[in-house]
Amino acid sequence: MREFRIAVIPGDGIGKEVVPEGIRVLEAAAAKHDLRFRWDEFPWSCEYFLQHGRMMPEDGLDQIRRHDAIFLGAVGFPGVPDHISLWGLLIPIRRGFRQYANLRPVKLMPGVPCPLAGRQVGDIDFMVVRENNEGEYSSIGGRLYEGTDQEMAVQQSVFTRQGVDRILKVAFDIAQSRPKKHLTSATKSNGIAITMPYWDERVKAMSAAYPEVKVDQFHIDILCAQFVRNPHWFDVVVGSNLFGDILSDLGPGCTGTIAIAPSANLNPEREFPSMFEPVHGSAPDIYGQGIANPIGQIWAGAMMLDHLGCPEAGASVMAAIETVLGSGLRTPDMGGQAHTTDMGKAIADAV
Amino acid sequence: MREFRIAVIPGDGIGKEVVPEGIRVLEAAAAKHDLRFRWDEFPWSCEYFLQHGRMMPEDGLDQIRRHDAIFLGAVGFPGVPDHISLWGLLIPIRRGFRQYANLRPVKLMPGVPCPLAGRQVGDIDFMVVRENNEGEYSSIGGRLYEGTDQEMAVQQSVFTRQGVDRILKVAFDIAQSRPKKHLTSATKSNGIAITMPYWDERVKAMSAAYPEVKVDQFHIDILCAQFVRNPHWFDVVVGSNLFGDILSDLGPGCTGTIAIAPSANLNPEREFPSMFEPVHGSAPDIYGQGIANPIGQIWAGAMMLDHLGCPEAGASVMAAIETVLGSGLRTPDMGGQAHTTDMGKAIADAV
Ligand SMILES: CC(C)[C@H](C(=O)O)[C@@H](O)C(=O)O
Ligand SMILES: CC(C)[C@H](C(=O)O)[C@@H](O)C(=O)O
Numbered sequence: 001m002r003e004f005r006i007a008v009i010p011g012d013g014i015g016k017e018v019v020p021e022g023i024r025v026l027e028a029a030a031a032k033h034d035l036r037f038r039w040d041e042f043p044w045s046c047e048y049f050l051q052h053g054r055m056m057p058e059d060g061l062d063q064i065r066r067h068d069a070i071f072l073g074a075v076g077f078p079g080v081p082d083h084i085s086l087w088g089l090l091i092p093i094r095r096g097f098r099q100y101a102n103l104r105p106v107k108l109m110p111g112v113p114c115p116l117a118g119r120q121v122g123d124i125d126f127m128v129v130r131e132n133n134e135g136e137y138s139s140i141g142g143r144l145y146e147g148t149d150q151e152m153a154v155q156q157s158v159f160t161r162q163g164v165d166r167i168l169k170v171a172f173d174i175a176q177s178r179p180k181k182h183l184t185s186a187t188k189s190n191g192i193a194i195t196m197p198y199w200d201e202r203v204k205a206m207s208a209a210y211p212e213v214k215v216d217q218f219h220i221d222i223l224c225a226q227f228v229r230n231p232h233w234f235d236v237v238v239g240s241n242l243f244g245d246i247l248s249d250l251g252p253g254c255t256g257t258i259a260i261a262p263s264a265n266l267n268p269e270r271e272f273p274s275m276f277e278p279v280h281g282s283a284p285d286i287y288g289q290g291i292a293n294p295i296g297q298i299w300a301g302a303m304m305l306d307h308l309g310c311p312e313a314g315a316s317v318m319a320a321i322e323t324v325l326g327s328g329l330r331t332p333d334m335g336g337q338a339h340t341t342d343m344g345k346a347i348a349d350a351v
Numbered sequence: 352m353r354e355f356r357i358a359v360i361p362g363d364g365i366g367k368e369v370v371p372e373g374i375r376v377l378e379a380a381a382a383k384h385d386l387r388f389r390w391d392e393f394p395w396s397c398e399y400f401l402q403h404g405r406m407m408p409e410d411g412l413d414q415i416r417r418h419d420a421i422f423l424g425a426v427g428f429p430g431v432p433d434h435i436s437l438w439g440l441l442i443p444i445r446r447g448f449r450q451y452a453n454l455r456p457v458k459l460m461p462g463v464p465c466p467l468a469g470r471q472v473g474d475i476d477f478m479v480v481r482e483n484n485e486g487e488y489s490s491i492g493g494r495l496y497e498g499t500d501q502e503m504a505v506q507q508s509v510f511t512r513q514g515v516d517r518i519l520k521v522a523f524d525i526a527q528s529r530p531k532k533h534l535t536s537a538t539k540s541n542g543i544a545i546t547m548p549y550w551d552e553r554v555k556a557m558s559a560a561y562p563e564v565k566v567d568q569f570h571i572d573i574l575c576a577q578f579v580r581n582p583h584w585f586d587v588v589v590g591s592n593l594f595g596d597i598l599s600d601l602g603p604g605c606t607g608t609i610a611i612a613p614s615a616n617l618n619p620e621r622e623f624p625s626m627f628e629p630v631h632g633s634a635p636d637i638y639g640q641g642i643a644n645p646i647g648q649i650w651a652g653a654m655m656l657d658h659l660g661c662p663e664a665g666a667s668v669m670a671a672i673e674t675v676l677g678s679g680l681r682t683p684d685m686g687g688q689a690h691t692t693d694m695g696k697a698i699a700d701a702v
Contacts, residue, residue, distance in 0.1 A: 192506060
């Protein structure tokens with residue numbers, strides 16, 4: 001029996017509702033595949049901030065540094081500004097633990113009404129690989145002439161060779177491992193004419209090492225349009241922090257519901273724990289009603305199993321999600337009546 | 352009879368095929384509405400670059416400074432890098448003539464197959480207002496440690512109070528003038544945490560002057576997803592240079608074809624000529640076959656008529672486009688057989 005120690009951070013809002021369902025399903029998978037989980041829960045959240053003046057303790061990262069993985073719900077709540085809630089918890093974990101590779105699968109699932117006309121299960125199935133540590137999300141910049149007519153705010157995008165090459169390597173490796181071996185790079189070198197041409201150069205350089213991978217590139221504007229028009233064109237799509245963020249919301253938007261989309265924040269070198277979370281946020285508008293869709297969280301759990309070296313267990317969870325979705329059980333965001341716990345229990349049973 | 356002097360820049364690729372159709376339709380509108388156009392054609396293009404080593408003469412802007420408007424096709428061709436073709440012609444005109452307001456209507460038109468399931472004509476009809484001069488498209492930045500492992504490229508985004516306020520004013524004015532009076536601001540203040548919070552602040556400040564306009568904001572990631580999921584939510588959407596660029600390709604992607612989308616680069620103060628162009632590019636892949644869709648160019652002509660103070664003539668062109676699309680005539684990009692000239696002639700006749 002293999003044992004894993006998981007740091008659980010339910011966070012805010014519906015994070016607190018979906019994380020228990022994720023755990024329920026992971027426990028079912030553990031029972032089936034002879035694994036054991038030790039769940040250490042950390043109450044770091046906006047509530048914690050209101051009590052302690054910070055989103056997590058000063059030694060927060062140290063407290064979870066030796067866990068095998070982090071299972072996160074969602075962070076953020078009205079009343080606590082983003083620069084506190086996100087920049088005090090989510091982003092420090094992504095950066096502090098060098099989780100530079102953010103993997104976000106986009107797949108049209110059975111039983112989920114697709115907003116695109118005429119698309120069938122099987123038509124849309126790609127992976128967005130997002131740079132997660134640098135790029136447009138730097139903290140470099142500020143304001144000048146504050147409060148006057150000449151006021152301005154500037155912010156730097158930073159693309160380092162190390163940062164770009166390591167995410168490209170992850171993306172090329174994934175593309176190489178898939179049957180289609182097709183990688184699309186998101187760029188905007190015609191408009192963002194300093195950093196993006198650099199990105200393109202590194203893509204070109206890296207592609208020399210992957211002769212089997214077919215590489216193309218689209219400017220982000222037309223790429224977004226093609227996600228809608230021709231989603232079947234894509235296999236692996238790699239983008240900067242911002243472009244990957246956009247594409248990994250738009251992709252699930254095209255497959256029906258962002259609530260089922262998962263996100264793996266990976267430290268591929270395994271120097272630090274990786275973090276698994278749904279793509280959706282804390283959804284304060286529906287929090288407390290027990291109607292949040294737990295599938296994004298559960299799918300994130302499946303990605304965690306893969307990362308922990310238990311792909312059979314991960315596959316069991318994915319099969320259970322597909323079975324339950326195929327059976328017609330749906331939460332209200334997908335036009336159904338099921339509650340968060342109904343969905344979690346059904347998927348755990350199906351495992 | 353009112354007379355207008357128009358600088359015509361067909362540019363490259365299909366620009367040279369669609370501009371004559373735009374002129375054909377504008378001539379028809381002129382005949383009907385007692386207007387006269389004087390067309391001065393400028394051959395500035397990648398071809399011009401190959402002969403002269405620049406995209407336009409050194410005094411190019413001076414040559415067209417006193418025209419009433421600029422009617423542009425498309426710029427860019429394989430073999431000439433973007434930083435020459437675009438930054439040597441398109442962008443200098445947008446900036447040199449302070450065309451800071453880029454208006455890009457998104458509308459589901461009759462007869463155009465919609466890639467979104469179940470959407471009808473009337474469901475999607477909004478205006479993207481894009482900042483066109485600053486923001487993420489600055490030329491500030493560069494590289495350090497070139498050619499080494501420590502190499503990096505940095506680029507600054509610049510948001511000035513003047514630049515932000517003037518585009519917001521245009522957007523609020525448009526929202527105010529429309530029945531729904533609803534303005535959506537595209538932001539990413541949770542991730543791009545220096546410039547985007549500044550944008551949000553200016554939106555809030557400006558909204559005080561427009562008590563009738565209902566304002567909301569979305570982060571660009573979820574906003575893109577909502578364009579697909581709930582396009583009927585939107586009335587006027589304002590975004591930075593990059594976000595406006597993305598949204599104004601994604602929007603037409605959702606309504607069926609980017610080939611019909613127009614773009615007005617306005618200098619609202621009328622110190623300089625404004626420029627009217629289709630959203631699509633020069634499409635080298637289909638150039639020379641006579642199958643390019645001229646509707647984006649023709650619609651851009653309708654926006655030019657509005658700007659020149661001839662809204663009845665603009666309305667005639669729009670009605671003609673809708674009539675012809677409704678009749679089922681389509682170019683190959685929309686699944687039809689019509690040639691560029693068939694479409695142009697049909698719309699001119701309908702005017
Ligand atoms: C060609 C490119 C620089 C341009 C832009 O991004 O502004 C184009 O995409 C547009 O939208 O007009
Ligand atoms: C909350 C926000 C900072 C975050 C991001 O942009 O990284 C979110 O949108 C995500 O994609 O995980």
